[in-house]
Amino acid sequence: MSRASWAIDIDRDDITQAQLAAEPATPLAAGQVRVHLDSYAMTANNITYAVFGKPAGLFGNDQGYWDFFSEPGGPGRLPVWGFATVTESAADGVAVGDRFYGYYPMAEHAVLTVGKPGPGGFTDITPRRTTLPPIYNQYQRVEALADYRAADHDYWPVFRPLFLTGWLIADQFEDEGDYGAAQILIASASSKTAIGLGFALKQRAARPETIGLTSAANVEALAAQGIYDRVISYDQIMTLNASTPAALVDMAGNGAVTRVVHSHFGSQLQASIIVGKSHWDAQADADGLPGPERQGFFAPGRSQKRIADWGGAIFGQKIAEAWLAFMDIAPRLAAIDKRRGGPAALEAYNEMLSGRADAKAGIVVEP
Secondary structure, eight states: OOSOEEEEEEOSSOTTOEEEEEEOOOOOOTTEEEEEEEEEEEOHHHHHHHHTOSOOSTTSSSOOGGGGTSOTTSOBOOEEEEEEEEEEEOSTTOOTTOEEEEEEESBSEEEEEEEEEETTEEEEOOGGGTTSOHHHHEEEEGGGOTTOOGGGTTHHHHHHHHHHHHHHHHHHHHHTGGGGOSEEEEESTTSHHHHHHHHHHHTOSSOOEEEEEEOGGGHHHHHHTTOSSEEEEGGGGGGSOTTSOEEEEESSOOHHHHHHHHHHHGGGEEEEEEOOOSSTTSOOOOTTOSSSOOEEOOHHHHHHHHHHHHOHHHHHHHHHHHHHHHHTTHHHHOEEEEEESHHHHHHHHHHHHHTOSOTTEEEEEEO
C-alpha cells in the first residue's frame, strides 16, 4: 500500500471540531495487519463514545474511548462498529482477503496487532488496548459468526452493538426483579438501543409495562412499530400515575427529562439508569434529584458477568436467538442510508452530532 488514506480527526476537548486528515501508509511490524473498512455505522452511540472520549474511569483505569485508535496528545479517532477486509498481513493466522466484524477507527484503513488468531478471529493486542474490556478488542471472522445472514449484513453495524446493549439492560432488569417496578419508562425511545431494550422486554411473558418517551413528532410513528406497550411525548410524563412504582432508563442523558421523571415519581421511582450521552450539549441537571441515585449502565461489564455466570457458549447462544428474532423485524424499523467516501463520512458524523439524523434510518458509511 503506497497512497495515503483518509481518517477523521476530532478535537479531544471540543467534539464539534472534526476534519478529514491524510493517513500516511507505514510499513507493518511483525504481527500486524492492515485492513480496509468495508462499511461501518454512524449512530448516536458513537456520539456517546465521543463525549466519553477523554479518560473518565469507565474502564477502571485512566483511559477513554480516544485511546483505542490514537495516541495520547494527538487528535481523537472515533471508534465505530463495522466490517473490514485484510489488505496486508504480517501476522500468522490472518491472510489477505480475510473479513472481520469488530471495532475500528472512523477511517478508510486501520492497522491492528494480531493476538490469539484462530478459526473464529483474533484479539487486538496493541499495547494501549490491552487493559480495555475484551469485547472491544475482539475481531470475529464473518464466516464464523453463527448468527450472521447475508441479508442482514447492513443491519449488523447499525443494530448489533446497540441491540446487544438493549438486550443486556433487559437481562439486568429481569435479574434484579425489575427493581420492583410495574412500569419501565424508556427515554429517547426512538433510539436503536431503546428499541433493542423494548424488543427484548416484550419477549418476556411476565414483565412490567413498557412506556416509550419521545418527542411529540415521533409518537405516532413509534407507537405503530409495536415495540412498546405505550408511547407518549415528553410533555405527557406528568399524566402517568405517580403512585405506580416505576423505573427510568435514559438513553440520551437529557437532564430536563430526567428531572421531570424524578420529580413526578419521587420515592416511587425504583431505579434510574443512564445508558448514553447523545444529548451531549444538554444540561445534566442532576443535583438534588428526588428519588434514587442515578446509576450508569456499562454493557461490556454486564457481558463479562453473564459470560462468567453462563459460560461463553450459552451466552452466545442466547444472543444469537434474540438477534435472529430481532433481525426478522429490523427492516421495518429502519431503512439503510448509505454514504460513501471521506467527505460523506465527515458529514454523517456532523449530522449525528447536531441531532439532524433521521432516527428511522441507519447510516452506513462505505469508506
